[in-house]
Amino acid sequence: MTVASVQNQSEASFVKSMKCRECGNEYPKQPVHVCEYCFGPLEIAYDYEAIGRALTRKTIESRAPSMWRYAELLPIDGPPTVGAQTGMTPLVKANRLAAWLGVKELWLKNDSVSYPTLSFKDRVVSVAISKAREFGIKVVACASTGNLANATASQAASVGMPAVILIPHDLEPAKVLATSVYGARVVGVSGTYDDVNRLCSEIAGKYGWGFVNVNLRPFYAEGSKAFGYEIAEQLGWKLPAHVVVPMAGGSLITKIDKSFKEFTKLGLVEARGSTKIHGAQAAGCGPIASMVVEDRDFVKPVKTPQTIAKSLAIGNPADGIYARQTMLGSGGFAALPNDDDICDAILALAEHEGIFTETAGGVTLGAAKKLVEQGRIGADDGPVVICITGQGLKTQDPLVERVRKPSLIGPKLTDFDQLVGSGTFTGYLS
Numbered sequence: 001m002t003v004a005s006v007q008n009q010s011e012a013s014f015v016k017s018m019k020c021r022e023c024g025n026e027y028p029k030q031p032v033h034v035c036e037y038c039f040g041p042l043e044i045a046y047d048y049e050a051i052g053r054a055l056t057r058k059t060i061e062s063r064a065p066s067m068w069r070y071a072e073l074l075p076i077d078g079p080p081t082v083g084a085q086t087g088m089t090p091l092v093k094a095n096r097l098a099a100w101l102g103v104k105e106l107w108l109k110n111d112s113v114s115y116p117t118l119s120f121k122d123r124v125v126s127v128a129i130s131k132a133r134e135f136g137i138k139v140v141a142c143a144s145t146g147n148l149a150n151a152t153a154s155q156a157a158s159v160g161m162p163a164v165i166l167i168p169h170d171l172e173p174a175k176v177l178a179t180s181v182y183g184a185r186v187v188g189v190s191g192t193y194d195d196v197n198r199l200c201s202e203i204a205g206k207y208g209w210g211f212v213n214v215n216l217r218p219f220y221a222e223g224s225k226a227f228g229y230e231i232a233e234q235l236g237w238k239l240p241a242h243v244v245v246p247m248a249g250g251s252l253i254t255k256i257d258k259s260f261k262e263f264t265k266l267g268l269v270e271a272r273g274s275t276k277i278h279g280a281q282a283a284g285c286g287p288i289a290s291m292v293v294e295d296r297d298f299v300k301p302v303k304t305p306q307t308i309a310k311s312l313a314i315g316n317p318a319d320g321i322y323a324r325q326t327m328l329g330s331g332g333f334a335a336l337p338n339d340d341d342i343c344d345a346i347l348a349l350a351e352h353e354g355i356f357t358e359t360a361g362g363v364t365l366g367a368a369k370k371l372v373e374q375g376r377i378g379a380d381d382g383p384v385v386i387c388i389t390g391q392g393l394k395t396q397d398p399l400v401e402r403v404r405k406p407s408l409i410g411p412k413l414t415d416f417d418q419l420v421g422s423g424t425f426t427g428y429l430s
C-alpha cells in the first residue's frame with residue numbers, strides 16, 4: 001500500500017501525552033490503556049494551539065480524500081503505514097428516505113463502503129496498526145464482534161503482520177470467512193463478546209501483542225473522530241442539528257462528540273448552536289441506551305444478548321458511562337428498536353436510497369425513526385445525519401425471509417409473457 005498520498009502532510013506529532021480521563025494523571029505515549037492510579041481510561045492529549053496554527057480548512061481541502069487529511073488530530077507520529085486510503089466515504093443527501101423518516105433534511109454518512117473492509121472499523125484499525133508499528137510491535141490482535149476482525153486481519157495483511165483474532169464462536173459465517181481469508185489466526189471462544197474481551201485483556205499482558213482495542217485502545221479510539229470530521233467538512237464546514245450513532249462499546253459516539261468539539265475549538269466550523277447526539281442500540285442488547293431511556297446512571301450489563309445486530313452485542317460496554325454523558329450533555333436521547341424494526345429499517349434504506357447496510361445500520365435508522373416519532377428529532381430540524389457504519393452483504397440471514405424471492409420461469413418468451421400476465425407486474429406496463 002502506498003503512502004504517497006499523504007506525504008504532503010506534516011509529520012510532526014501534535015500529541016502531548018496520554019491523560020487519565022478520571023484523575024488527569026499524565027503518561028508518555030505507550031501501548032497502555034488504563035491509569036495505574038485509578039484504573040480510569042487513558043485518552044490522547046493534544047497541543048491544540050499548535051494544531052490551530054497548522055490546520056486550516058484550506059490545508060485540509062488541499063489533501064488527498066482520506067481520513068488522513070486530518071492527520072494533525074490523529075495520534076501517530078509519522079505518515080500512516082496502513083489504511084492510507086481509508087476514510088472520506090460519501091455523505092449522501094437522502095431525500096426519499098427523509099420522507100419515509102418524516103424529516104426535512106436528511107444525510108447518510110455511508111461507511112458501508114469504507115475501504116478496505118466495508119465498515120467504520122477500517123478507520124480505528126488504520127490508526128491502531130500504524131501506531132503499533134511505530135511502537136515496534138510485531139503481532140496485532142483484537143477482540144471482535146466481526147467488523148473489527150475483518151479490518152484488523154485485512155490491514156495487518158497489507159503490511160505482512162501476523163494477526164490473531166478472537167471472536168465469539170457464533171458470529172455470522174460471512175464475517176468469519178472475511179477474516180480468515182486474509183490469513184489471520186482466528187480463534188472462536190465459547191462465550192459472549194464480554195468473555196472474549198476479558199480473555200484478551202489477560203492475553204495482551206502475557207504475550208506482548210498489540211491488541212488494537214485493548215492496550216492500543218486510546219490510539220485506536222481516536223480513529224473514530226475522522227467519521228465526525230468528515231461529516232462536518234462534507235456539510236460545508238457546518239455541524240448537523242442531530243446525529244444518530246450506533247453504540248456497541250460506546251466509543252464511536254463519544255469520539256464523534258469530541259470531533260465536533262475539536263473542530264469548534266479550532267474554528268473550522270461555524271458555531272451554529274449545539275448538535276444533539278443520539279445513541280442507538282438493539283432492544284435485545286441495549287445496556288447504554290437503556291440507561292438513558294430508563295434515566296439511570298449506571299450500566300446494567302446484559303448477560304445474554306438476544307439480537308440480530310451481533311456487531312453491537314456488547315453486554316458490558318467499556319465506554320457506556322461516557323456515551324450516556326455524551327447523549328445527555330448534548331441534549332440528545334436514545335432508542336432501542338427490536339429485530340423487526342431493524343429489518344424494516346434495513347429494507348427502507350435499501351428501497352429508498354439504494355444502500356444496503358448491515359443489521360447495525362438497521363438499528364441506527366430504526367432508532368432514528370423512533371426519535372422522530374417521539375418528537376425528539378423535529379420534522380423541521382436540519383440537517384439530520386444518520387451514521388451507517390457497516391455493509392449489508394455481511395449480515396444477510398435475517399433478511400432471507402423478508403425479501404421477495406426471484407420468479408422462476410423457463411427460457412421462452414411465452415414463459416415470460418405468462419409470468420407478466422399473472423399479475424405480478426402491475427405498474428410495470430405502460
Ligand SMILES: [Zn+2]
Pocket residue numbers: 020021022023024025035036037038039040
Ligand atoms: Zn487515573
